Amino acid sequence: MAEQIPMTADGYQRLEESLARERDRREAAIEQIAALRDEESNLEDRNLELAQIDLQTMEARVLELEDVLARAVIVEAPEGEERVQLGSVVMLADEEHGRELRVQLVSAVEIDATADGPTQVSDDSPVGQAIKGRQAGDSVDVELADRTTRYVIRSIGAR
Template identity: 60%
Template sequence: MADEVQMTAEGYRRLQETLAKERQRRDDAVAQIAAARDDAMDLEDRNLETAQIDLPSIEARILELEDVLARAVLVEGTPEEGGRVTLGSLVVLRDDERDREVEVRLVSAVEVDALAQGATQVSEDSPVGQALMGRRVGESFEVTQGERRLRYTVQSVG
């Protein structure tokens, strides 16, 4: 069997919603192509051309989402895990250089959503995510981003 994909329940739900939307887009494109083929006047229709071009990429995205969801293993960070940062943890970090607090949620790479509302999502595969995994309240760590060296302190784990 292919590798498991760990993700939060929220990420799994969002991927299911995305899959449903992609399936609807595919159905709409197929219907548009079928309708245009029935009407000889629409052979030059730009919507038909767009639908024909988009269909393979929509199909590929559907297969990708189905694969990820089939391999998904739901995990959720909980305070009972010894107060350590795990996948799904909501963490308040203190950015020591800028003297400010940042709220982040540690998620798997497949569920990062740039448009998500709430806490900033940090992939477990990113430099910050890798350095953050397993940390406890009060621990500090440094991360190199480009030519800058950032220093964070874990303020809370939830």
């Protein structure tokens, strides 16, 4: 059996929407290729070649999204959870720099930099690995490129 992919309900929904957009793009590309093929002068046209390459990329993305969604298992952090888990929204304090960060722990396949709400942190990133399973009040040291940053987990909640 294929490996299951845990993810949040929001992440699943975003991936479904992305799949729908990719399917629409693929259909438009197929129509464009058919139109270019109908014009005999375009049989060796560079536009036809580029459209076929784009179609292959779109088809690969559609297959990838279908696979991820087929293996997805929706996991939500229950309200009042004491430990950080997938779906948890965590308030982190970086006391050295005097700032707080509100992050949500999500799976790597559902990261969306344009999503509204808390900053998404992948469960396989250094920050994600450091906070997973921890509880409010814990301090975690995270190695980021050339330095180590200490965060204190201020609170844990659900989105």
